Amino acid sequence: MNLELNNKLHGFVLEQIKDIKDAKGTLYMFRHVQTNAELCWLKRDDKNKTFAITFKxxxxxxxxxxxxxxxxxxxxxxxxxxxxxxxxxxxxxxxxxxxxxxxxxKTMYPVSSRNDKDYMNLISxxxxxxxxxxxxxxxxxxxxxxxxxxxxxxxxxxxxxxxxxxxxxxxxxxxxxxxxxxxxxxxxxxxxxxxxxxxxxxxxxxxxxxxxxxxxxxxxHPSNARIWVDGNLDIDEVLRFIHEEYFVNYQKEEMDFAIPMQKVLPAVHNRISYEVSENEPTENRSHISFAKIISTYDSYVQNIAWSALSSTLVANNESPLKKAILDNNLGEDVDLDLYDGIQQPWLVLTIRNTDADKYNAIRETLRSATSELVKNGLDHEELHATINQMEFRYRESHEPAGLMYGQRAMDSWLYGGDLAEPLSNGKIFDILREKIEQGYFEELLSSFLLDEEHLNSLTVVPSTxxxxxxxxxxxxxxxxxxxxxxxxxxxxxxxxxxxxxxxxxxxxxxxxxTLPKIHLSEIDEKPEDLPLQIEKVQSVKTLVHPAQESGIVYLFFYFSLAGITIKHLPAVGLFTDLLMNLPTTKKTVRELQRAVRKDLGSLNIVTDVYSPDNRSDACIPVLAVSCSVLERNVDKVVPLILEVIKDTKFTKEEILPILKQGNEGARQSIIMNGHSFAMRRVSAHHSAEGVFREYIGGYENALFSKKLEDNYDEMIDEVINEFEMYQEVLFSKDRLIASVTGNHLDVVEEFIAGINRIEAQGNVV
Missing domain, CATH: 3.30.830.10 (Metalloenzyme, LuxS/M16 peptidase-like)
Structure with a gap:
């Protein structure tokens, strides 16, 4: 097939061809002559083909x-x-x-499939x-x-x-x-x-x-349609089908759906109510937000910079803006969120669970803290670490990757911009690193919180x-x-x-x-080979997977939770939530999280459960430590993980604000997704896995955390003792199964050597 500029193919004309190095692909931009519909194909070596039709x-x-x-x-x-x-x-x-x-x-309708026939069926x-x-x-x-x-x-x-x-x-x-x-x-x-x-x-x-x-x-209507196709596919067949089955029946229409640019207006302050139940307390339940339009969709450097700055300012309780609010008892939590994916992204800083009459004190505290940060400078190491992690995540592949690329492209394409630009943002991270030393981030912060002429504010108070x-x-x-x-x-x-x-x-x-089907002859008889090698490292079962082309190493350490009674499962859930959010004997929370962002792609500690052969009467609960890291930083992994699981300090003063923040999140989740909590609770009556999920992350878990908050002084010492016992007992070699990509058994060996416990402890609580 001849894919050259200005060539016509099934009613489409090829208008642009661009290399997209970040995606390791080539972008072909077509326009349907009869309807003016636009279609873009990102040709990549990916069997998982994506199709999405989007209307403004x-x-x-x-x-x-x-x-x-x-x-x-x-x-x-x-x-x-x-x-x-x-x-x-x-x-x-x-x-x-x-x-x-x-x-x-916009409204988007995406599908993806690895099977050629199924892909065309889904498009149809x-x-x-x-x-x-x-x-x-x-x-x-x-x-x-x-x-x-x-x-x-x-x-x-x-x-x-x-x-x-x-x-x-x-x-x-x-x-x-x-x-x-x-x-x-x-x-x-x-x-x-x-x-x-x-x-x-x-x-x-x-x-x-x-x-x-x-x-x-x-x-x-096709004149208002933007079609995204991605992957290793037969573009001739896709274009032919779309033209012959649908677009041939339409004519071009003038579609003037341009969104007027919003002029940034003088700031206003509003006060509104939100609904709480009649028996809920209202003290310290107000929320105060500060918001501003900060850019346009094509301000790529600035928008990514704001994502980095948001993490630096409020990522944890030691981050400067959040710490200023918490230390002055002006709220229980602080969020800084960028709303992008629209023509004019906007930013909002929200102080959660406060009193409405603290508005002036909050504003003055933010003004003072921001002025100090702008004058003395932000933590440049923190910014470097955050940008490192953002670049890692940008380059890391996620499935379906084609959908992710399509969503990125649409953030520019919809507004008449160059859709190749958001697919080529990798270069921006080096630009941002240079700007750290130029006062750029301090200027951004000042333009948001110190330019009060355009800083809108909102107080939201509870109403019973x-x-x-x-x-x-x-x-x-x-x-x-x-x-x-x-x-x-x-x-x-x-x-x-x-x-x-x-x-x-x-x-x-x-x-x-009438629904299209796939015949057996259209399905590959042989399942795709997923190479796996099972090794023993110091008697620990280790699953070895092929190295990733991306140069990223993935490590998983699964510790069995066998022996933990149902009564103590909620505490295990809280235990994993606190790891990574409390200081260790060597680092503050900021230093710990900075080290993770600087040297690793991710480090997560969660609980999970597996049902062998889908049995309802048995399950395998685990505490999973997972990590992704670039090859060149593999040597940084084990010391960080060991520090988190062995040396975290559980102090009542630092646990309480995290507990309150988690409880507020759980409360909002129950309000928004009550049905999922109900389903999880019902599932607990039918399977062992359901019981585990209910007590580790369902309504029973929420009840435990709320009870702990309400009776904190009476309960916390005993709970901390539990946490410290988990540190000693759960991270045992005999409880461990490891998984690693590439030739990195030495990392597993180093990790096992760092675990003090050799023998399983039986029933630990």
Whole structure:
């Protein structure tokens, strides 16, 4: 196939070719002449092929129409009239990724597969879903995925129901969602980012079926499509299919969906409430945020610099801005988050669990701490270490890599920028290292927190009555609607009957047969070889995997948790959370985390569990120490790991703030993802693995941590004794299985030599 500039292929013209060294690939940029659709192929030596079609979707209200569309188009289409093709594909396809995403200004539908035939099948189903969805002939899809009046009898109370509506009600119960949505309204009063793209439950019910259909017709058109394909694939077949099956039926339309640049306006301060239950305490439960638009999508150096600076300023309790707030008892935690992936990224600093009347003291403390940092300089070693780790993660491969590259490209492509630029950001890390010595990071910090003329602030206070008021308002609104028209009520009852009938129906054999299948002849009979060598290092079973082309070494040390009773599992969960977040006998927390960022790619200590042969009556719980490191830094691994697991100091003064921060995170997680906690708890009644997961990271674990916080002085000494015993007992050679990539058995040997315990301790608690 002749891939030369300006050549035409199946209705597409090849407009640009660029080498992308960071991705070890070549970027081919096509435009479909008839529709003006754009398609980019990143040709790489990757069998895991990715396809994603993205539409620029600009909301003009809070009804969440694009979120509802994202759900709805995956409920059957013209060629594939199946109720849930998404679910059926999960059963039958060889897909390695299958999903859809709603962003503030775009909607993406990505798939990936290692099998050529399956890849084309997935493209077919997704193209039909977005361009020929069943929503035009089946309004029940909108009622199910969006919203409807739920009523089955004239004597019943009427309710609102719908998948997206209920999902967003859950999201809006989170204080984080409340903060982000309000800040978007404050920062972007003149463009689409002021709206909640996922939908505000108060306004989702304003969306009509007619407007829903009209929105699909307006935005889901090839002239508004950007298609990303990635991997080692037959581009001729992909282009032919897209053109002949879909794009040939469309003509170019003018799609003016440009997002106006938001002018940075004088700062405002808002105060709003968020919902807590009637019996929750409200003291020290306010949150205070400071936010500002800080750049544009193509300010690549600045945006990556802010990511590095955020980590330096608030990564741990010893980081300068967080320490200033904690030391002055002005809050329990501090976050600094960059919201990018949009046309104008913005930054927000949030002080969590404080009192609203501490606003002035917080502002003065931040002003003072920032001025001192700008005057005396930031910790340059810390910045170097953070940039090292960021570069490591940038260059490290993740699956599906094609999706990651596609998302990066879209961060520029969507706004008319050069999509090759965000795929070539590797050069920026050296630029940032040079800028450390030039005062660049101090200037950035000053421009954010000391330029108060444009620094917006938000105080969010808890309300114990807001929930009851919201429910009462909704009930009254529904009662008024019901009372206003008996004819409409009867119509809603019939609507619900039809919806129930459709939801209870099953796909026919003929409908299911429309979904594309893979024949056995199209599947490689021989599974892909995953080379593995099992060695013994000082009697420790060690799994040896091939070296990575990236030059990255991966090490895993699995310590059996056999003998730990259920009663003590929550303490083990907290134990692993504290490692890496407390000082050691040799280093402060900042020094420890700096060493990890400087010399390693990652170092994680977690608990996990495996079920042998999927048995429900047995499991293998482990404490896993995992590490990634460049070949040249392998010698730094063992001393750091041993220091963390053997020399961490458990002091009550330093554990308490970490415990509080963890408990607040767990509380928000339960509010946002209560269903997952419920599922984990139910699973504990059915399998040994479920029991472990419930006590190590479920509701039982949350109860233990909250009880410890509430009875801290009475309980903490005993818990610390437990932690110190775990240090002595769990990290034993006889509990260990190791895993390593490449020829690095010497590292495993060095690690084993550093472990003092040789014999297993049996039942340790």
């Amino acid at each position: 979707t600009i909301p003009d209200n809070d009804t969440g129409v694009f979120h509802i569309l994202e759900h709805s188009v995956l409920n059957g289409s013209k060629q594939y009239p199946v109720r849930e093709p998404f679910v059926e594909l999960l059963k039958s396809s060889l897909q390695t990724f299958l999903n859809a995403f709603t962003y503030p200004d 189903v997704y193209m039909d879903a977005v361009f020929q969805p069943a929503i035009y002939t089946n309004p029940n899809i909108f009622l199910q995925e969006g919203w409807h009046y739920q009523i089955h009898d004239v004597n019943e109370e009427m309710e609102y129901s719908g998948v997206v509506l209920n999902e967003m009600k859950g999201a809006f119960s989170s204080v984080d969602e409340t903060i982000v949505d309000e800040l978007n309204r404050m920062l972007f009063p003149d463009n689409c980012y002021k709206y909640v793209s996922g939908g505000d439950p108060r306004y989702i019910t304003d969306l009509t079926y007619e407007k829903f259909i009209e929105t699909h017709q307006k935005f889901y 009555t807001m929930g009851a008021e919201r429910i009462a308002d909704e009930k009254k609104r529904l009662a008024d609607i019901k009372a206003s028209s008996e004819e409409n009520v009867l119509k809603y009852i019939e609507q619900n009957k039809a919806l129930d009938l459709w939801q209870q129906s099953s796909d026919t054999k003929e409908q299911l047969a």
